[in-house]
Amino acid sequence: MDPSLAVPAHVAIIMDGNGRWATQRGLPRIEGHRRGVETVRAVSRAARDLGVRMLTLYAFSVENWRRPAEEIGALMGLLEHYLRRELDNLRREGIRLRTIGRTQDLPAGVQARLREAEAETRHLTGYTLVLALNYGSRTEVAEAARAYAAAVAAGRQPAGEASWEHFRRYLYTAELPDPDLVVRTSGETRLSNFLLLQAAYAEFHFTPVLWPDFSRADLEAAIADYQGRERRFGRTSAQVEPAGT
Numbered sequence: 001m002d003p004s005l006a007v008p009a010h011v012a013i014i015m016d017g018n019g020r021w022a023t024q025r026g027l028p029r030i031e032g033h034r035r036g037v038e039t040v041r042a043v044s045r046a047a048r049d050l051g052v053r054m055l056t057l058y059a060f061s062v063e064n065w066r067r068p069a070e071e072i073g074a075l076m077g078l079l080e081h082y083l084r085r086e087l088d089n090l091r092r093e094g095i096r097l098r099t100i101g102r103t104q105d106l107p108a109g110v111q112a113r114l115r116e117a118e119a120e121t122r123h124l125t126g127y128t129l130v131l132a133l134n135y136g137s138r139t140e141v142a143e144a145a146r147a148y149a150a151a152v153a154a155g156r157q158p159a160g161e162a163s164w165e166h167f168r169r170y171l172y173t174a175e176l177p178d179p180d181l182v183v184r185t186s187g188e189t190r191l192s193n194f195l196l197l198q199a200a201y202a203e204f205h206f207t208p209v210l211w212p213d214f215s216r217a218d219l220e221a222a223i224a225d226y227q228g229r230e231r232r233f234g235r236t237s238a239q240v241e242p243a244g245t
Contacts, residue, residue, distance in 0.1 A: 008180035017186030017210030062136035083113035101135030
């Protein structure tokens with residue numbers, strides 16, 4: 001990473017590899033998730049220190065409900081514990097917490113902690129941590145399409161003038177900027193139903209590092225990769241400067 005070059009304002013991370021990390025060490029899968037929570041804490045602070053303004057973490061997908069009930073219960077318990085323990089730190093360090101996804105379907109205790117953390121940090125504007133919880137991009141788009149169609153039918157949106165700018169107002173991310181950089185850990189090279197529309201012009205970085213082992217140095221490597229890209233947005237190379245200038 002070159003500190004003299006531009007840093008992505010919004011980084012989104014698909015946190016993958018907790019279960020494999022535990023299996024490789026002969027540990028229960030939940031131990032990998034516990035270690036992954038510690039990585040969330042470290043990486044969120046590293047991102048802020050490196051100049052990132054927003055970090056979105058794919059924490060729980062709509063497809064993750066297919067996992068064993070015992071693992072889901074443990075994950076929800078870890079999430080509630082994290083929120084309870086971190087709220088004071090978030091306030092002290094000036095970190096705003098946001099969520100995207102169908103959080104209304106999460107356990108009541110988790111919902112209560114999320115509402116509290118979001119309310120208590122709403123006034124903080126320097127750095128935002130976004131947790132994607134019970135999130136799926138296809139679900140998001142389907143819900144947005146229904147809401148958009150209802151708005152047109154009710155006369156709140158002009159008929160026959162469909163556009164991305166109109167439609168995006170109905171996404172979970174309506175108030176958030178699109179990601180500049182999407183990172184996936186564990187060696188997998190797919191998006192897994194994460195920010196499919198919002199990542200249309202994002203840069204991608206895939207690393208074999210499992211999420212519990214992902215460090216500040218790995219984040220710096222991802223940003224360095226980003227800084228070497230040329231972001232054209234449909235233009236030619238002659239019309240744009242390199243990403244980091």
